[in-house]
Amino acid sequence: MPYEIKKVFASLPQVERGVSKIIGGDPKGNNFLYTNGKCVILRNIDDHGRFVNCVRFSPDGNRFATASADGQIYIYDGKTGEKVCALGGGKAHDGGIYAISWSPDSTHLLSASGDKTSKIWDVNVNSVVSTFTMGSTVLDQQLGCLWQKDHLLSISLSGYINYLDKNNPSKPLRVIKGHSKSIQCLTVHKNGGKSYIYSGSHDGHINYWDSETGENDAFAGKGHTNQVSRMTVDESGQLVSCSMDDTVRYTNLTLRDYSGQGVVKMDVQPKCVAVGPGGYAVVVCIGQIVLLKDQKKCFSIDSPGYEPEVVAVHPSGDTVAVGGTDGNVRLYSILGTTLKDEGKLLEAKGPVTDVAYSHDGAFLAVCDASKVVTVFSVADGYSENNVFYGHHAKIVCLAWSPDNEHFASGGMDMMVYVWTLSDPETRVKIQDAHRLHHVSSLAWLDEHTLITTSHDASVKEWTITY
Secondary structure, three states: OOEEEEEEEOOOOOOOOOOOOEEEEOOOOOEEEEEOOOOEEEEEOOOOOOOEEEEEEOOOOOEEEEEEOOOOEEEEEOOOOOEEEEOOOOOOOOOOEEEEEEOOOOOEEEEEEOOOEEEEEEOOOOEEEEEEEOOOOHHHOEEEEEEEOOEEEEEEOOOOEEEOOOOOOOOOOEEEOOOOOOEEEEEEEEEOOEEEEEEEEOOOOEEEEEOOOOOEEEOEOOOOOOOEEEEEEOOOOEEEEEEOOOEEEEEEOOOOEOOOOOEEEOOOOEEEEEEOHHHEEEEEEOOEEEEEEOOEEEEEEEOOOOOEEEEEEOOOOOEEEEEEOOOEEEEEEEEOOEEEEEEEEEEOOOOEEEEEEOOOOOEEEEEEOOOEEEEEEOOOOOEEEEEEEOOOOOEEEEEEOOOOOEEEEEEOOOOEEEEEOOEEEEEEEEOOOOOOOOEEEEEEEEOOEEEEEEOOOOEEEEEEOO
């Protein structure tokens, strides 16, 4: 097989919710429907004052517990349904309780609450064994938990998965971080001898991943407040990102700390950004093209006569290619602190969705909404070199391999193609690269390692062989 899935850095876990035999209950929490293995039983229980969020039988079947938005946990006899006790004597938590999970030996219970804590309860003596305080912000509310053998896990509103330490409740053993919203873009960069993946999502969150281990974290400080639309790394090792919050940010990849210094406020919403040597960056906004020099706006083309969508800067730094929704790519020259329209149109087969120069600058690849990739030869005056067909839906992203002979495309059809420049028929087809949503972005770590992201909020790493 010419491709192999190497790693999946998943962000949205499917958590096993224990071994409960409860089937359901009404919204007021008065009636519970469950099975004992031979028949279905409908029983009326009206102890809770608000919605019941979770019900779990103990593994031995002798008891079941109910947790509610009223902050209470009740323990019942698993055979008769009679109430045994209320954990804590009254309220188990100061906020609503969203999940509970029994220990394997049926003696303890783990609870997760909107009061930003998780607790371990000794059910036999009706007391709290440990309290895990997970933070102080809204995103630290605890919405799920699982007791699996020796592992205790909780899930925060942020989507983070916390490995709880029974011996040290003040600090989790490990926190798995990632995206809980759709990933819109990514880029890659080597830092300190390691290759890192940077991904940006719909909620403005940027995450970085160690490509070897999958360990990841977010930048410190306050960053974008809305969708991150495009990211790239400039020659000084700064992450340049544009967002629907109307800003372009420069973030140091060594410090990985947002600062108020590296923020450029745009007049209108940016959609795409590309960087070149000499401190240049070109930002495509709604109805506007902006040239930045050393993190400052120095020139703009307002109302260019078409709607610009995407942009790429030639590796030499002298030419800018801007793709528009009218199906054309226009070329501009960078002259000091201005952009000059060269008056040259490159025709795509439909509205342009992405453009990318090969690393050696010899070719420009253009993909469009008509499911076609067109490659132009720069040395031949941007004449059409080849056309690549195969996608069944709109193509949304492109990325050149470091070998300059192959490039990848991803589309709304959830497929990724790796194309051979000299022969459109020689290609690697990755079907259902992301099964839940379309591919949103692509990047190469090396000649045989491709990274893909999707609106399914996951990052995938592929090994490509030819």
